[in-house]
Amino acid sequence: MxxxxxxxxxxxxxxxxxxxxxxxxxxxxxxxxxxxxxxxxxxxxxxxxxxxxxxxxxxxxxxxxxxxxxxxxxxxxxLRAELRAFSRGLFSGMLKIISAGLLAGIFFAGSDSSIAILDTPAAAPSADVSRQLGILLYTKYLYAFEALGVLLLVVAVGVVAVSRIKGGTHARH
Amino acid sequence: MPGIEALMHIGIKHYLFLSAILFSFGMLAVLLRRNVIVMLMGIELMLNAVNLSFIAFAKESGSLSGHIMVFFVMTIAAAEAGVGLALAVAIYKKFHELNIRFFEHLRG
Known part of the structure; x- marks a missing residue:
């Protein structure tokens, strides 16, 4: 331990x-x-x-x-030396840091107080986790897997289209 | 004040705390930095923090669905990084700058 x-x-x-x-x-x-x-x-x-x-x-x-x-x-x-790496304003910066800290605090308190609700583990996954993962991926989650494949194809075509864009913002016709 | 025993016995709670800290760091990167690429890195950091809590819950409940969800989140994150970087390249070609303050001039 x-x-x-x-x-x-x-x-x-x-x-x-x-x-x-x-x-x-x-x-x-x-x-x-x-x-x-x-x-x-x-x-x-x-x-x-x-x-x-x-x-x-x-x-x-x-x-x-x-x-x-x-x-x-x-x-x-x-890559020039970046003059404005951070957002301006000390007060708003402090507000942002405080809000991120509050969010982390909410996570802490929520997980601390509600972790007892979880069921105790029925059985720990056995040694061949990867094998079970593959079986699960190609049976129960097959449609989600195929949808992800289609999504990746669309994204690949879309990225090429976006990066070859001409004009766009402030284009003079 | 938690005793030394609670600190030494590593359970799901410790991993969830680590995940919360990493998530708030990613959020700070998006809020505080002005470079678009660094903001995208903050989004990646947040997605990874959520992945960590998925894996911790998967270990706690003995189910493998959390692993599947992490796999899907990684795929979506890779696609999102590709689209975000392509948009950043398109905007850099126009403004020769990646600071977020130029993005308010976008039109059309």
Whole structure:
């Protein structure tokens, strides 16, 4: 139990530190790289929770594909020193931080007071979680899976159409 | 004040607290930063925090539906990142700037 606690708290510290660095780094490239580290830490947390397949997908899709996409797009832009990385206004900034803290507090209090309602686990998932996940994905959730495939096709075509757009805003005809 | 025993026994509550902290950090990134790409990163951080709570609940209830939901959320998040970055590229081509304050000049 002691080692479990040490592992959890070190992972939590890792995650919170890199999430903090993500939102405070002035250079967007640094933000993206800190976010990659956050994603890797989350993959470790997923592995710790027994979701081995999801941990692998997290590493491949997020840390591998989505964040590389972010970094590539950032490299397309001219990265001057950014003068206005943060929103203006000390008072409104404090209000935003307080509102985010209040939201986290609501989550804390809600989960703290309502966690006892949960049913006790009937049976912990056995060792071959990935196998059961595949069976579930292709039987019970088959239609949702196919709909996601169609959605990804539409999004791929739409992204190409949007990025080849001519004119649009402020176009002179 | 929780005892040392409650702190050392890692349960679902600790993972939910971690998820809440990460979600509020993502929300702060969207609220405080003015760069569109960094705001999109904040959205990704929020989606990942929700994924963490899905996985924690899936472990607690012994059901695998949470894993399926996380899989779907990841797919949608990848699609959303693609569309958002394409819009950012389209807007950068026009304004040569990615600050959100230019977006109020959009028309047509």
């Amino acid at each position: 002691l080692w479990e606690a040490i592992g959890f708290y070190s992972l939590a510290f890792f995650l919170i530190f890199f999430a903090y660095k993500t939102i405070t780094a002035i250079n967007p490239i640094h933000s993206a790289l800190y976010l990659v580290l956050t994603m890797i830490g989350l993959a470790a947390v997923f592995y710790d929770l027994g979701a081995h397949f999801i941990a692998g997908v997290q590493l491949i899709v997020y840390a591998g594909a989505v964040m590389v996409l972010f970094v590539m797009v950032l490299m397309l832009f001219d």
